[in-house]
Amino acid sequence: MPPFKDEQIIIIAPGSETTLAQLGLPESFTPARLRVRSRMFPAEKQGEWEPYKVRRKQATPGETSEKPADATNGAETVNGDDEVEYEEDRVTEEGAVWPIKEGKIVNWSCFFALITHVYNSLNPPFHTPILLIAQPGWTPREHEKLTQFFFEKFKTPAFSILDAAMATSWAYGVHTATIVDVGKDKVDVTAISEFIPHTQGRVIALSGCGGEALTQGLFAKLQSKGFTREMCEQLKKSPICEILPAGTPLPGTEGAAAQDTKPAAAASTGAPGSGPAAAVATIGNAPGGPVEDTEVGDDTIPEEHEGVLDVASIVAGGKMNEYLAKKEKEKQEKANAKKKGGEAPATAAKPVRLPNSKREKATFMYEDHALLDTLKNMNLGSKGVAEAQAALDEGRKRSQDGAGDGEPSSAVDANDSGSGAIRREIEVGVERFMAADDGVLERISDAIHRAISSVDEVNKRSELWDSLIVCGNGGRVRGFKEALLSTIQSRYVISPSSATIFTSEIPSNITTPAGTGANTPQPQLPPHGGPSQVNPLLLAATTAQNPYLPPGGNPLIPGMPGLNAHSSHGQTPTSVKLVRPPEYFPEWKEVGFDESAFLGAQVAAKVIFVVDQGQSKGYMTRPDYNDQGPTGIHDYSL
DSSP states (O other): OOOGGGGOEEEEEOSSSSEEESSSOOOOOOOSEEEEEEEBOOSTTTTTTTTSSSEEEEEEEETOSSSSSOOOTTOOOTTTTEHHHHHHHHOOTTTOOOOOEEEEEEHHHHHHHHOOOOHHHHHHOOSSOEEEEETTOOOHHHHHHHHHHHHHHHSSEEEEEEEHHHHHHHHHHSSSSSEEOOOSSEEEEEEETTEEETTTEEEEEEESHHHHHHHHHHHHHHHGGGHHHHHHHHHHHHHHOOOOOOOOOOOSSSHHHHHHTTTHHHTTTTTOOOSSSHHHHHHHHSSSSSSTTOOSSSSSSSSTOSSOOOOOHHTTTTOOOEEEEEEEEHHHHHHHHHHHHHHOOSSSSOOOOOGGOOOOOEEEEEEEHHHHHHHHHEEEEEEEEHHHHHHHHHHHHHHOOOOOTOOHHHHHGGGGSSSOEEEEEEOOOGGGGTTTTTTTTHHHHHHHHHHHHHHHHHHHEEEEEEHEEESSSGOOHHHHHHHHHHHHHHHHHHHTTTTTHHTTTOOSSSSSOOOOSSTTTOOOOOOOGGOOOOOOOOOHHTTTTTTSTTTTTTTTSSTOOOOOOOOOOOOOOOOOOOOOOSSSSHHHHHHHTTHHHHHHHHHHHIIIISSSTTTTSSSSHHHHHHOOGGGGGGOOOO
């Protein structure tokens, strides 16, 4: 078969939340060029699907909208003599069907429609090989079903399936690693040794530990304050949401106050001094949010509700003008206070800006799609909706005034995203640090320990602990990786120099080793050929690097291993480390390596389709499929 060219190769990575795809391999590998939501909408015809919600276009005031809707595929239809227009709503997810849940395909008809939509969006030429990134939860029978679909639907000349964990190891360029893939509703943990995934002990689709679990953790803490699930989802993605390492006190607690009184802590936060008085002054002067002079709190909230203000109900209740007048009055008061404050002496101390983990309260910009839908349903017309949106959009005013000191760039970029949503500024307390308080990190740590402990090659376990790779969009919350590493270290890591590791199991008839070596236990012959009473951990520590021990084993202790038989502790790690991301992909360094499986698929596609050209049977060709059928896909892998 003639070699394929870089511009001909298609890579598709289906996910529970987002599906990534790309046509062609650039000279320098880049993040996926096509990103689509992994959901479809039922079409009017039974069994067919649409990529977006198709609904009747909103009528302007004075126009009738009582005629039945009989649109198909988002096009305009004619009912009688009048023409009715329909539009695609690219924002709403009402009525959407998600074919992948917890990494498993639950609706095959919808999944095939999603893949077809992605393929058509790429608009590839005829001669295009396809590389599909498979989730660990897909069975061999499902691999055969996918092979049949791609060969018969798209007439592809070559097809290959790459395991997501293997793709991540290709991206990082490591042959032995533990891949922790944090998705939307699940976590997969795979131990890879010499580019071979260990299926025994592999943790697949660990539920209740993905990004959705973090959202629900925030929702459980903030629901009583008027927060919705969508608010918590956007809060999770904002820079003010953070997962603190184990044992870190929350701001405003006694432990945090004690830390602030220490001179080292005061110096690290830039405080002007140390001691209780300085700590109290610093906490009192902490800004309320990312923007300087922004006041968001009880003064903008009705007395009967101390949580998030329900602006949608105010607007729908006909009190929009009253609400806007109140907001304008508050804005004027802020301007007057700022002007009056500007006349103060220049010698006044400027409030110290604390990091997010030291602030009790902070604000984030919430894109309110529900409020925009409320305005559309009020029959205000296009002009009226635009005017109301401009008046209610706090994010637009904020971008015009400019970001404050320390303002995250993402908050300003969201104003120009073109999403059409109304942005509101919402204040959050220390609940923003509690997304993983329900044991998410502990369950993931246990899964990692389980997966590594199941590896038969005991001498590889230490390397697996020192080669952790945490990826997946579900773990993009600020501080997630650091907090997970801290949790693992607190639960499983032991110090190899700890005395208890050598003395806890030593029999009472053997003295404890002294620093001079005088009391080091001497090898004893076991009675009648039975097991030795010497602590195996002590023996491993004292003989593993002993050059005088014969390679065949210790002749004095039958059954004991010989030289270099123990290189590490098999069950409990002495260190845990994260693998450093590669340095030679500049486009990926800017966005992060959470979607590293797609990067690894690009590297693998370059190797098997262009460089190797199928000599190592990395992909299945069309003639192979005609001869062997879908079951032959198991003979072709990386």
